[in-house]
Amino acid sequence: MPQNSGRVKAVNLGGWLVTEGWIKPSLFDGIPNKDFLDGTGLQFKSVTTGKYLAAELGGGSIIVANRTSASGWETFKLWRINETTFNFRVFNKDFVGLDVNGNGTQVVAVSKTPGSSETFEIIRKPDDLRRVRIKAPNGFFLQARSEVLVTADYARSTEWGNNDPSVFVITLSGKLEGEFQVTNGYGPKKAPQVMWEHWNTFIVEDDFHFISTNGLNAVRIPVGWWIASDPTPPHPYVGGSLQALDKAFLWAQKYGLKVIIDLHAAPGSQNGFEHSASRDGSQEWGQTDENIQQTVHVIDFLTSRYAKSPNLYAVELINEPFSPGASLQNVTKFYKAGYAAVRKHSSTAYVVLSNRLGPMEPRELFPLAKDFKRSVIDVHYYNLFVSTFDNMTVQQNIDFIYTNRSQQLNYVTTSNGPLTFVGTRSTPRFVSDT
Template sequence: MATPSSSSPPVPPIRSVNLGGWLVTEGWILPSLFDDIPNNDFLDGTKLQFKSVVHNTYLCAEHGGGDIVVADRTAASGWETFKLWRVDENTFNLKAIDDSAVHFVGVDGNGVVVATAATPGPSETFVIVRSDRDNSRIRIRASNGKFLQAKTTVSVTADHGEGTSWGDDDPSVFAINRGEKLQGEYQLCNGYGMKKATEVLREHWSTYILENDFKFISSNGLNAVRIPVGWWIASDPNPPAPFVGGSLEALDNAFRWAEKYNLGVIVDLHAAPGSQNPWEHSGSRDGSQTWGTTDETIIQTVQVIDFLASRSDKDINK
């Protein structure tokens, strides 16, 4: 429980309401926040499967990564599923799904498509080109300017030219299946880019919850509000990319309104460094959960909690 130092915490029993979807973005609460993102079905963490239209088989990272990419699977499951890391609206890294290691799809020195890199670089960066007639059909341009093609079911290379009919006879054309997607703060900020994301979120923060809401809450017998926040709030106004600044000011407003209407404030660290779960509210880029796997994420979490707990009236009202 955190309250401005000049106000008293509420007396139990605590009767609180959760202000979810305000300072931590959750698409299921307000999906319209994502409507204007270009290619908004290709956000960070979206799971894609690529089916060769020639062979009618799926691309597969052999062994879940650490080996070549083939196109010989008649059905798609884990090894045939790739997570998007968005660079811009058309440019992406493709991450193989393997719980034991991280492998990104790339092109080796011989033009062979592999899934061996632990971190993405130029060779692991691709442009996804969609058909104007059918946006479920795509081609994948590698950093060498050539397109990926399934020459055979066991040979996937980056050496196809620009020309295409988009027909079933083109080995560089793939039909995509879209699986699970994430709509969290990471996806919103990286999808819009810093300038537009700042505009969208500042408008949201200043209109979604208002002082009148606190007045209404207090007048209806509740004595506290729960406010989820993300770890990046401790770095406001200049949080690490792609997150944008401004949520701390909104939280300070909440404390002022809570004091005015005699409400306690429960600050909930809803998104911890490294993501404490695979869900969108944790601030995860692709559903990976790395919180607690290193001392660094634990230390940073404690620092964020200390930052929030140590804020005083002077900080809030300056």
């Protein structure tokens, strides 16, 4: 398509090959102990001290039981081993464990990687699931001996009363429902069955026919980085999404639709959101050259596989890197390498560069894009997550888009600049200023 020759009207096939729980909540229904998935934040209140457990200094020190209210330092994010066994990650990303340098019973948060000393079992009271005991790897239960001393040396059984220092009342503080949570939640035996059923039924050939006969001419398909390792991706991901993407290209060709491949989930998570398959809300993409090269490999794999398809229209190198965690320097480094990977296999596919979310200058990618042929800037404008719009009528929301959003779009759409990709959950499109 020539640089200024009209528009592409596309639908985003979100929630298909990259899980987003809000799109299909029922996908999680069969997971045992499903409120304890990876990334769920737990806050533990001792029934004897009446205070919350906390990682002193946010981590790197001892665990105490002296907080009257719970916030970041008092929130422990789960890494799920199975339905009852977990690692606890604290604010500064250390893991809770036993002090192996002391008497082996004091509870601390000093390890950067979890091992056997950082693995705990959560036992819930059958008739009151908010009451729990935490069994340490030494076989004893955690107890709040005092407000400043939490140890793993309680051996007695319990009646779950308020005089038992090994009993805690939990509050759930935030959760994630993405690809990591659903596959790790079901486990290696059940997850393949669940995911294959989902991929084969959530989007089908009839959907492509419907799209093509209702005024749209393209599909944007989000994929995860593990697709490049199909059919045996790393744990806990499930093989088979590549086969589904292959079918999508066949359907697109049959019904005359263009395909925009979107790397929605990059290794390490580029934004910490569930739709980028973050395990616990951490954003760790782009922090090393090795990680960036791993991401480039995914782009190379996808482009080489589909470059000869007449329906490959564009490759979006990454979706919504979040500022400031994803620095402009690292994003630029990746975009240069990702663009080269696409061009190694295709001279015609558009290369889509997603603007960063968070604090940034909307034109910050212009200097980079001017050196890229057939490049597109992806900008996302959300009314969905701002409460201001909740009290607006449908017409008021539409009017806001025509006024405020049009001004924002005009700012990034220039006569001598790259095309603009307006990415929403339902109606992304390419536009030019002509």
